[in-house]
Structures are given as C-alpha cells and as structure tokens.
Amino acid sequence: MNALRLLWVFARVGAMGELAYRANFWLQLLESFLAMGSTLGVVAVVVSQTDSLHGWQPAELVAVVGVYFAILGTINLVIAPSLSQFMQDVREGTLDFTLTKPEDAQLLVSVSNVHVFKLIDVVFGLAVLALATARLGTEVGPVQALAFASALLLGAAIVYSFWIALATMAFWFIRLENVLMIFWMVYGAGRWPLGIYPDWMRWGLTLLVPVAFAVTVPAEALTGRLDAATLGGAALVASFALAGSRLFWRRGLRQYSGASA
Amino acid sequence: MAAPEPNADAPAIRVRALSKTFDVPVRAAGLRSALTSIVKRKTRAVEAVREVSLEVAAGEIVGFLGPNGAGKTTTLKMLAGLLHPSAGQAHVLGFVPQDRQKAFLRQITLVMGQRNQLLWDIPVEDSFERNRAIYRIAPADYRRTVDELSDLLDLGELLDKPVRNLSLGERMKCEVAAALLHTPRILFLDEPTIGLDVTMQRRIREFVADYNRRTGASVLLTSHYMADVEALCKRVVVIHHGRILYDGALSELVQRFASHKTLNLELEEGDEGAGTDLSRYGEVVSSGAGRASLRIPKAETPATTARLLSELPVKDLTVEDPPIEEVIERVFSAEAE
Known part of the structure; x- marks a missing residue:
C-alpha cells in the first residue's frame, strides 16, 4: 500500500516535471508510434511469407508485440528512470538525502523517478494487444485472463528484481552507467516468441536476462499455451528473484555505508 | 522495534570513542598499474575519525571546525546514520543512528551546501510537496510550516519558480526550508553557506539561530566560514586528522591557543x-x-x-x-x- 502511495506521489511530481517540457510529449508520441509501426511492419513482412511462425498465428505474434510494448513502457515509466537516477545519486553523493528519509530506501529509489510520457508505450501496447485478441476470435475466459494478469505481474516482478540487482552493483563499482544497457541489448529479442530461437539463446533469455518471463509467458497465457507448471515456475522464480535482489540490495547498502566517504 | 523515548535531560547526542576507517583504493600512476588495478585492487586503510567522544545537549549549537579531510563530514554522516562506525558508539535522541529507524529519521535532517535535494525542473513547492508526502506531514501542519519558513526566509516569490531558475543563494534558502518541513529536532548542516555571498550567508545564519531558539532543536554545523561559527556557535569542536583537538567555548579557544x-x-x-x-x-x-x-x-x-x-x-x-x-x-x- 505504502509502495502505491509513494508511487503516486512520485508520479505526480514526475508528471509536473515532464509537463514543463511539453514538446517532449509530442516527441514521445511520435517515437512510440514509429517504434510500434516498425515492429508491426516486420511482423507483417514475416507473416506475408508464412502462415505461422513456430506455431504462432499472425494475430498471436501481434499479441506478443503488444505485451512487449506494454512491459517496455512499464520499465521505462518507472523502473529504468528511477534506477538510473539512483546510480547517479550514488556517484554524486545525493543518495544521502534518500537515506535520511524515513522510508524504505529500496522502495524510495525504485519509484523515485516517473517518466509519465512513457505511459504512451503502455497504452499502445495494450491497444495492440486488445486488437490482436479480438482478431484471434477465441474467447478469452476469466481463467485465461487471470493467468495472463498473473503472468504479467510475475514477469514485472522478475524484471524489476533483475534491474535492482544490476543497479545495486553501483554500490561497489560507483561508475556503472553501461550496466543497464545489458538489459536493453537483450530485451529486443522479446519481440518474438522465444520458441523461434535456438536452444542456447532460449536459455539465455530465460535465465540470464528474464525476457522469457517478461514477455513470452504472459503472451502464452493469453493465447492459451500456458500450462500451470510454467505459471507456478514463474511464481517460484519471482519469489526467489524478489527475495534475492532484496538481500543483495541490503548488502550493497551496508557496503555503501561502510565505505563511502 | 520500540522507539526509545528520550528523556528531557539526556544529551541529544552522545558519542563515545567513535572511529571510522575507510579502505581507500590506491594505485600508482601509469597504464600498467591502471590495468593491474582492474583485476586486483590494492587498498589502504585511512582513519577518517579516531576515537571521537562528545555530547551535545538539546538545543545546543555546536560548530565543527577543521581543514578539508579532517573528519567533520564523516562524523556528521555517522551521526545521521549514513555511515556505520568502525568502532565506538553513537546515540542520537536515544537511537543508534546506523539502525536508521524511521522514528529516528523523522526527527533529523541533513543539509549539504554542495548538494541539492530539490528537483531541478519543477517549482520549489512541488519538491516541498514530495517531502510532505514522504514524511507524511498533515496538510494543516505542512501549510503552517511552509508559511512560517517562507516568512522567515523570504521565500514568497520563489516557491512557484522551477529550481533551475533560482540563483545559488535562493536555491540554498529553499534547500534549507525543504529540509525543515518536518520540524526536525536535530539539524546536521554540512557547509550550509558555501559559495553564498555575504548577505545570503548572514541570512541563513540568522535563520538557523532563530530556528534553534524557536524549536529548541540541536544543531551540528560544519563550515569553512568563521563568521558562521562565530555568529552561531558558543561551542566549537576542532577536529584535525580525525581527532578532537579542542572542544569548548569559542572564546576559550582564542584564550588558550592565541x-x-x-x-x-x-x-x-x-x-x-x-x-x-x-x-x-x-x-x-x-x-x-x-x-x-x-x-x-x-x-x-x-x-x-x-x-x-x-x-x-x-x-x-x-x-x-x-x-x-x-x-x-x-x-x-x-x-x-
């Protein structure tokens, strides 16, 4: 509850900050439009050559793109800007202000910077997802919808844990801007269902960088491909990831307060 | 954890033999040692604070004096719960600072003259609002405090300007106000007047003195400007190489060392x-x-x-x-x- 309260506070502050530069809204709109357009364009090229890709129908592939954008937007909305801000604060020493606030420090740094315009990606993603689902023609029952929502939530939790763990390394290495790029370099692969990739890559995209959980699993849930075992596995991974990254964060914080001048 | 209830007579800050040692990376100049340090880092222990002991009474203003690197800021940071001491104990309002309990953090504040907590792009008051939300200050209390602070610091016109449009002095006034919205009982001020012109320095000083009088808060201040210390602190603590060289009245200091x-x-x-x-x-x-x-x-x-x-x-x-x-x-x- 407290997390939502703080998220709301920072979202409001973030909105005020961004509205100071209105032109950015239009730029973001254009950027999201182009990104979505080009991604769908590639999908269109592929499906013009084949009816199904590794068992995924055209509309299902579009659904994957929708999930991909919704998650992308969510990361860029709060996780990425907040954690970049955090790493900058470590470098510049302004993290001290955060650490003297009477709130959980991990929570504060995780929501401290909200780029509201990135909601556009989320909205585009969800809209494309809705269109694709309508195209599928199959009824999305309550069980499927629930599975989808859970998979999405679990995916978000796993991605968040991954990010916070990467960012926490700043406590030791101070200068580490590029580490967040690791995620972006790999995340692009999530535009396609993981099944189309060779085995070694699938493993990497599941275990090293959790693209599978973020995009493919929710998409599978929506298209009726997901079995209970996978969902259960995702829940397990999410719990471990959250707990593990929390522990890691604490170690990092301890390191920071032990070593910085 | 139960919050310790400080009794009125107890010192606000009590420090016993507090020490802090840092492991500082060292490497010789040159490419070769730069390459070596990527794999294996050599470190050297630096004693930033050595067995510092002192007490600060409620309502007291104490000035920390010392050259750069003397250990002033390190001491301040340990007392604010930002750094874990390597040895010794500190109690602030009855709390152990590094436990960073919320009840403790709610009663202290930190102002760093060289760093800002206000957000660059939004009006000052929106940054205040963020702190209001974090500290969960009741709207009525918040309004009263903001009015008071803006009276005392003459913030009226500044509150709805984005921070990037403020001068350094104006920004510092707002920083100080932002740090006091939750009416803390302990103020850690690290070089609060650095870089300000003389008039603005005096303004901030007078304000700190006034805040101390009105609220009975304790103030720990480090400054390079003697004028700050002379105007605010009856008592000074002189630190050098991490040790306390002198702790006592400012007037006595002159008597003894001149x-x-x-x-x-x-x-x-x-x-x-x-x-x-x-x-x-x-x-x-x-x-x-x-x-x-x-x-x-x-x-x-x-x-x-x-x-x-x-x-x-x-x-x-x-x-x-x-x-x-x-x-x-x-x-x-x-x-x-």
Whole structure:
C-alpha cells in the first residue's frame, strides 16, 4: 500500500516535471508510434511469407508485440528512470538525502523517478494487444485472463528484481552507467516468441536476462499455451528473484555505508 | 522495534570513542598499474575519525571546525546514520543512528551546501510537496510550516519558480526550508553557506539561530566560514586528522591557543615614528602613514604596551586578539609539530 502511495506521489511530481517540457510529449508520441509501426511492419513482412511462425498465428505474434510494448513502457515509466537516477545519486553523493528519509530506501529509489510520457508505450501496447485478441476470435475466459494478469505481474516482478540487482552493483563499482544497457541489448529479442530461437539463446533469455518471463509467458497465457507448471515456475522464480535482489540490495547498502566517504 | 523515548535531560547526542576507517583504493600512476588495478585492487586503510567522544545537549549549537579531510563530514554522516562506525558508539535522541529507524529519521535532517535535494525542473513547492508526502506531514501542519519558513526566509516569490531558475543563494534558502518541513529536532548542516555571498550567508545564519531558539532543536554545523561559527556557535569542536583537538567555548579557544596579540598604533602627526625602528618592539605586520600594527607575544603585551607609550608619541593604541582563523591555523600547526 505504502509502495502505491509513494508511487503516486512520485508520479505526480514526475508528471509536473515532464509537463514543463511539453514538446517532449509530442516527441514521445511520435517515437512510440514509429517504434510500434516498425515492429508491426516486420511482423507483417514475416507473416506475408508464412502462415505461422513456430506455431504462432499472425494475430498471436501481434499479441506478443503488444505485451512487449506494454512491459517496455512499464520499465521505462518507472523502473529504468528511477534506477538510473539512483546510480547517479550514488556517484554524486545525493543518495544521502534518500537515506535520511524515513522510508524504505529500496522502495524510495525504485519509484523515485516517473517518466509519465512513457505511459504512451503502455497504452499502445495494450491497444495492440486488445486488437490482436479480438482478431484471434477465441474467447478469452476469466481463467485465461487471470493467468495472463498473473503472468504479467510475475514477469514485472522478475524484471524489476533483475534491474535492482544490476543497479545495486553501483554500490561497489560507483561508475556503472553501461550496466543497464545489458538489459536493453537483450530485451529486443522479446519481440518474438522465444520458441523461434535456438536452444542456447532460449536459455539465455530465460535465465540470464528474464525476457522469457517478461514477455513470452504472459503472451502464452493469453493465447492459451500456458500450462500451470510454467505459471507456478514463474511464481517460484519471482519469489526467489524478489527475495534475492532484496538481500543483495541490503548488502550493497551496508557496503555503501561502510565505505563511502 | 520500540522507539526509545528520550528523556528531557539526556544529551541529544552522545558519542563515545567513535572511529571510522575507510579502505581507500590506491594505485600508482601509469597504464600498467591502471590495468593491474582492474583485476586486483590494492587498498589502504585511512582513519577518517579516531576515537571521537562528545555530547551535545538539546538545543545546543555546536560548530565543527577543521581543514578539508579532517573528519567533520564523516562524523556528521555517522551521526545521521549514513555511515556505520568502525568502532565506538553513537546515540542520537536515544537511537543508534546506523539502525536508521524511521522514528529516528523523522526527527533529523541533513543539509549539504554542495548538494541539492530539490528537483531541478519543477517549482520549489512541488519538491516541498514530495517531502510532505514522504514524511507524511498533515496538510494543516505542512501549510503552517511552509508559511512560517517562507516568512522567515523570504521565500514568497520563489516557491512557484522551477529550481533551475533560482540563483545559488535562493536555491540554498529553499534547500534549507525543504529540509525543515518536518520540524526536525536535530539539524546536521554540512557547509550550509558555501559559495553564498555575504548577505545570503548572514541570512541563513540568522535563520538557523532563530530556528534553534524557536524549536529548541540541536544543531551540528560544519563550515569553512568563521563568521558562521562565530555568529552561531558558543561551542566549537576542532577536529584535525580525525581527532578532537579542542572542544569548548569559542572564546576559550582564542584564550588558550592565541599566542600573540596585535597592537595597533597611531602616532602623533609630524612624528610618524621617523627614525624609530618599530621592530624593536615586536614583529611589524604593517606600518605607514602614522599607523602601525605589531604582533607581540601574549605574555609580553603589558610590558611592550608600557614601553611604546613611554617611548613614542602615541596618539592611540588598541590591543586585539588575532583573527579566529589565525588561532585555528595555530591549533592545527601545533598539532602537526
């Protein structure tokens, strides 16, 4: 509850900050439009050559793109800007202000910077997802919808844990801007269902960088491909990831307060 | 965890043999050692704070003096819960700072003159609002505090301006206000007036003094500007190489460490001490146009004054303590010897 309260506070502050530069809204709109357009364009090229890709129908592939954008937007909305801000604060020493606030420090740094315009990606993603689902023609029952929502939530939790763990390394290495790029370099692969990739890559995209959980699993849930075992596995991974990254964060914080001048 | 209930007579801050050692990476110059350090880092232990003990009463303002790297900020950070001490204990309002309990953090504040917590792009008051939400200040209390602060610091026109449009001094006033919205009982001020012009420095100083009077908050202040310390702190703690060299009244510091006094002479016109070699009396700091300043060892001051008055046509003579900066410098050099 407290997390939502703080998220709301920072979202409001973030909105005020961004509205100071209105032109950015239009730029973001254009950027999201182009990104979505080009991604769908590639999908269109592929499906013009084949009816199904590794068992995924055209509309299902579009659904994957929708999930991909919704998650992308969510990361860029709060996780990425907040954690970049955090790493900058470590470098510049302004993290001290955060650490003297009477709130959980991990929570504060995780929501401290909200780029509201990135909601556009989320909205585009969800809209494309809705269109694709309508195209599928199959009824999305309550069980499927629930599975989808859970998979999405679990995916978000796993991605968040991954990010916070990467960012926490700043406590030791101070200068580490590029580490967040690791995620972006790999995340692009999530535009396609993981099944189309060779085995070694699938493993990497599941275990090293959790693209599978973020995009493919929710998409599978929506298209009726997901079995209970996978969902259960995702829940397990999410719990471990959250707990593990929390522990890691604490170690990092301890390191920071032990070593910085 | 239960919040300790501080009793009124207990010192607000109690520090016993507090030490902090950092492992600082070291490497020799050159590419080779730069490459080696990627794989294997050598570190060296640096004792930033050594066995510091002190007590600060509720409502007291204490100035921390010391050259750069003396350990002032490190001490402050340990007391604010930002750094874990390597040894020793600290209690602030009955809390152990590094436990960072919410009840503790709600009662302290930190102002760093060289760093900002206000957000760059949004109006000042929106940054205030963020702090209001984090500290969960009731809207009525918040309104009252903001009104008070903006009266005292003259913030009226600044509140709805984006921070990037403020001057350094204006920004600092807003930083101070933002740090006090939750009416903390302990203020850690690390160089709060650095880089400000004289008027703005005085403004901030007067405000801190006033806040201390009104709320009875304790203030720990580090500053490079002696004027800050002279105006605010009856008590100073002089730190050098991580150790406390002096802890006591500011006036006492001058008494104890000033070895010399300054004699300012004005001689009768027409006789500007021509031919008189003033260096017979003491070290000539300046002379000319019928005036001179001499630096005299403290013990010899009465005798020298008498000699000057009897041997020269003195029109006016004043005896002064040396400027505090000089005294402090002496404290540091005495320790180095």
